[in-house]
Amino acid sequence: MAGIEIRNLRKHFGELHAVDGVDLSIRDGEFLVLLGSSGSGKTTLLRMIAGLEQPTSGEIAIGGERMDGDVPPRARGIAMVFQSYALYPHRTVFQNIAFPLEANRTPRAQITEKVRWAADLFGITRYLDRYPRQLSGGERQRVALCRAIVRDPHVFLLDEPLANLDAKLRNTARDDLKRLQRRIKTTTVYVTHDQVEAMGLGDRIVVMEHGRIRQVGTPREVYENPADTFVATFVGQPPMNLLNEGDTLIGFRPEHFLPRRVFGADADLRSFPFTVRRVEYLGSDRYVYGTVPAGGGGSDVAVIAELPGNVAVEIPEGQTQEFAVPRRAVHVFDAETGVRRGK
Amino acid sequence: MKRRALADRADVLGGVMLAPALIYVTLLVGVPFLLAILLSFSNATAGSLRFEFVGLRNYGAILRDPIFLRALRNTAVVAIGSQILVIALATAAAQVFRATFRGKRFFRFVLLLPWAVPVSLAAIAWTWIFDSTFSVINWTLKVSGLLHGWLYWLGDPTLALFAIIIVQTWRIFPFATVIVLAGMSSLPSEILEAAVVDGAGFWRRLLQIELPLLTPVFAVAVLFGVVYTATDLGVVYILTGGGPANTTHVLPTLAFQRGILGADLGQGAAIAVFLLPFLVVVAVAMLRLARQTEVGGARDESP
Numbered sequence: 001m002a003g004i005e006i007r008n009l010r011k012h013f014g015e016l017h018a019v020d021g022v023d024l025s026i027r028d029g030e031f032l033v034l035l036g037s038s039g040s041g042k043t044t045l046l047r048m049i050a051g052l053e054q055p056t057s058g059e060i061a062i063g064g065e066r067m068d069g070d071v072p073p074r075a076r077g078i079a080m081v082f083q084s085y086a087l088y089p090h091r092t093v094f095q096n097i098a099f100p101l102e103a104n105r106t107p108r109a110q111i112t113e114k115v116r117w118a119a120d121l122f123g124i125t126r127y128l129d130r131y132p133r134q135l136s137g138g139e140r141q142r143v144a145l146c147r148a149i150v151r152d153p154h155v156f157l158l159d160e161p162l163a164n165l166d167a168k169l170r171n172t173a174r175d176d177l178k179r180l181q182r183r184i185k186t187t188t189v190y191v192t193h194d195q196v197e198a199m200g201l202g203d204r205i206v207v208m209e210h211g212r213i214r215q216v217g218t219p220r221e222v223y224e225n226p227a228d229t230f231v232a233t234f235v236g237q238p239p240m241n242l243l244n245e246g247d248t249l250i251g252f253r254p255e256h257f258l259p260r261r262v263f264g265a266d267a268d269l270r271s272f273p274f275t276v277r278r279v280e281y282l283g284s285d286r287y288v289y290g291t292v293p294a295g296g297g298g299s300d301v302a303v304i305a306e307l308p309g310n311v312a313v314e315i316p317e318g319q320t321q322e323f324a325v326p327r328r329a330v331h332v333f334d335a336e337t338g339v340r341r342g343k
Numbered sequence: 344m345k346r347r348a349l350a351d352r353a354d355v356l357g358g359v360m361l362a363p364a365l366i367y368v369t370l371l372v373g374v375p376f377l378l379a380i381l382l383s384f385s386n387a388t389a390g391s392l393r394f395e396f397v398g399l400r401n402y403g404a405i406l407r408d409p410i411f412l413r414a415l416r417n418t419a420v421v422a423i424g425s426q427i428l429v430i431a432l433a434t435a436a437a438q439v440f441r442a443t444f445r446g447k448r449f450f451r452f453v454l455l456l457p458w459a460v461p462v463s464l465a466a467i468a469w470t471w472i473f474d475s476t477f478s479v480i481n482w483t484l485k486v487s488g489l490l491h492g493w494l495y496w497l498g499d500p501t502l503a504l505f506a507i508i509i510v511q512t513w514r515i516f517p518f519a520t521v522i523v524l525a526g527m528s529s530l531p532s533e534i535l536e537a538a539v540v541d542g543a544g545f546w547r548r549l550l551q552i553e554l555p556l557l558t559p560v561f562a563v564a565v566l567f568g569v570v571y572t573a574t575d576l577g578v579v580y581i582l583t584g585g586g587p588a589n590t591t592h593v594l595p596t597l598a599f600q601r602g603i604l605g606a607d608l609g610q611g612a613a614i615a616v617f618l619l620p621f622l623v624v625v626a627v628a629m630l631r632l633a634r635q636t637e638v639g640g641a642r643d644e645s646p
Contacts, residue, residue: 052536074542086537090555099551103542147541 002063002077002154002187003028004049009058011044011211018044020211022058029185031178033202035192035235041211042191043159049189050080050157063154074103079148080157083164085140087132093119093143094128100151118146121180138169145177149184156181156188162197174200195235199223207231225331226251229338232331238287240331241303244294248341249333254287254306256329259313260322270330274305274323276315284309292323382612389606401613411614414585414592417504418621421593422573425511426565432512433519433564434554437527440520458517466581469510473497473582500590503583507591510582511572519564526560527553559633566629570622594618 004026011019019041026032034042047053049060051073060067067076079100087096094115101111119125122142132140141161148156161177162170178201181188192198198205199219207214207222207230215227226232226240232251233239240251260271272292280287286307291300305323307315315321332341349356383401387394405411440451457465472479473496484490496506530553538548554561576595579585585592585600592600594614602611 050540052539073540078540080537080540082533082537084531084533086531086533088534088538088552088556090558099538099543100541103544103547147537151542 003030004155004187004189005059005061005064006045006049007059007061009045009048009060010056011041011048011053012056017211019048019055022211022213024206024213024216026187026189029187031181031188031190031201031203033190033192033198033205034208035195035198035202035205036208037193037234039210040208042193042206042208044211045208046157046159046189046191049076049155050078051076077154078157079151079153079155081141081144081148081159081161083160085132085144085161085164087140087143087147089132092129092131093124093135096132096143097128097146097150100147104151106151114150115146118150121149122146122176137165138173141165141173145180149180149186153186156186156190158188158190160192161190163192163194170197177201195237199235205235207234209234225340227340229333232333232340238304238306241301242333243292243301243303244335247335249335249338251331251333252325252329254304255308256325257303257305257323258307258311258325259315260324262311262313263324263326267324268327269324270327271322271324272303273320274303275300275320276317279315279317286311286315288315379612379615382608383616385609387608389603389608394609397609401609405610405613405617410589410592411597413590414594414597414614415617417507417591418573418593418618420504421507421511421579422569422625424508425515425572426568428508428512429516429519429568430561430565432516433523434549436516436520437523438549440524441527454520455517457513458515462514462575462577463581465514466510466578469506469513469578470497470582473506497583498587500587503587503591507579507582507593510578511575514578515568515571519568522560522564522567523557526557530556562629562633566626569625569629573618573622573625594621 004024006022006024006026009019009022009024010017022041022045034045036042044053048055049062049067051067051071054069062076062078073080088099091099097115097118098111101114106114115128116125119128122145124139124142124146127135127139127143132143135143141164144161158177162173165173174197190197190201192201199222202219204216204218205222206216207227209230215222215231217225217227222231222235226235229242229249229251233242236253238254240253241257242249242251257274260269263269274288274290274292276288276290278289280289286309288305288307289302290305291302294301307313328343331343333339334341349359382394384396384398385394386397386400436454440447440454471477475495475498478494478496480496481490481494484494494502497503534552534556535548538552543552573593574595575593576599579591579593579596580599583591585596594617598611598614600611601607601614605611
């Protein structure tokens with residue numbers, strides 16, 4: 001078990017600053033998610049922790065030990081799961097899982113025992129004699145996890161391990177992963193571009209953009225108190241609505257933007273005349289697309305309202321009606337820097 | 344109504360465009376091949392136009408001939424021996440050229456030279472390297488104190504055969520290196536990185552991950568190499584001429600000596616035809632090996 005300390009870490013590829021000064025403390029046993037779009041530097045950061053990439057400058061310490069560039073991956077006490085799973089196609093499932101143990105010269109009998117233990121944990125015991133190409137995507141993913149877990153690493157590094165699964169499988173795999181991590185309590189760093197995965201899995205989420213950290217916090221903190229407009233619009237689906245108001249931007253989430261008459265008469269609200277352009281019926285919710293007048297008298301601003309199924313109010317398209325947001329759900333950001341000022 | 348141009352008619356166009364290659368192969372490969380088989384059952388000589396079919400007499404004669412049996416063995420020894428060295432050298436060279444270093448393009452060009460040099464020219468240069476008096480190998484070994492006697496490279500049957508293996512290896516390995524390099528660059532980098540993270544050192548990665556994944560690629564390289572060396576006349580002919588005392592003949596040189604120099608076309612043809620089953624067996628074995636590896640899972644396609 002080990003925490004990870006990262007100090008002023010940089011990785012430059014020529015002109016490109018893939019990771020541009022990252023400071024991060026990952027606690028022992030924590031499930032930390034690095035969230036960002038492609039090119040945000042999240043994978044490069046993970047690869048530097050793994051030792052697959054040499055930092056341009058900065059420090060990484062795992063379990064209190066400095067990991068300089070010449071500490072090879074195998075000496076770092078890490079295990080990694082790749083997006084493609086990177087199973088060895090010419091080896092059976094058993095041989096795949098046994099490979100890290102063979103590499104550190106574990107005795108034969110113990111290898112068999114550990115492989116069986118791991119395979120049992122993930123319910124793939126009956127596939128041990130198969131080759132990777134004879135398995136489904138979900139089964140391969142579990143083999144990759146087995147291979148990672150089998151030599152008791154101090155740190156798990158997972159690079160979008162669910163990205164290649166279909167949507168249905170992804171939900172169960174996510175649940176399995178979280179339960180596993182709770183059980184074995186190994187520090188885990190998980191890279192994803194999927195905010196639903198990040199919210200569902202992470203003890204804390206690190207939101208990254210252009211090689212820098214925008215916010216670190218629990219899923220609730222990141223969602224309810226976004227540090228800036230980038231985080232506010234990146235996390236949440238549909239994204240937070242932003243309106244210009246003098247030198248500030250105000251933001252509110254679509255699920256807080258509801259018809260005025262849904263609220264009680266004495267509620268503390270901000271109201272807007274909402275011109276409905278289109279209503280999207282999604283079963284459990286309705287998305288209402290429309291515009292509100294801009295604060296400074298400019299052109300209208302597009303906003304989205306997300307109405308839960310129990311709000312039965314008729315929303316005719318093409319008409320304007322009064323919508324409102326509870327004042328406590330309105331976020332205020334600096335218009336110039338995008339940094340949060342408060343609620 | 345507009346008529347369809349020739350360029351629009353895939354069926355006709357295909358035939359037209361294949362025709363030159365087909366004619367070429369038929370005339371220059373197919374006809375001589377059939378002729379060789381025909382001649383191997385005859386008593387034809389270079390001196391006259393008469394010939395009669397003699398059944399399997401030529402084959403019977405060569406199978407009782409110790410020189411032929413020795414040549415057959417030599418052909419196998421040279422082909423297998425040189426390919427073992429080629430695999431080792433090509434793997435090592437590919438490892439070197441996988442790294443990035445200054446002048447990589449230049450060295451890659453230099454590497455390919457042995458393959459591009461005409462066989463006869465190269466073989467003549469090698470006769471000097473193995474010369475009984477001036478051998479640069481002997482002088483180097485002597486000066487560095489590793490050799491106390493003197494090696495008569497082309498005068499000793501075993502050494503001469505070894506010299507032939509060295510030259511064939513030198514000639515083929517650049518080509519194999521290029522094939523192996525291409526194979527290596529097509530390996531998924533995540534698999535190699537997974538092996539690094541899993542704690543495998545250089546040799547374990549090479550022997551347990553890279554080489555097994557490259558088996559189909561090596562099979563192709565070895566197949567080419569065996570065909571090149573087993574059918575090559577030039578190296579042995581120039582280096583040893585089959586000597587000393589007919590001990591280093593391979594099938595092509597013996598066929599040339601008997602059939603052309605000795606004017607016994609029938610027996611020469613029979614010797615040459617003997618290469619055929621040898622090469623067919625090699626080709627089938629290699630292609631099967633390549634296929635089996637794929638079935639075993641060298642391809643990681645989605646189900």
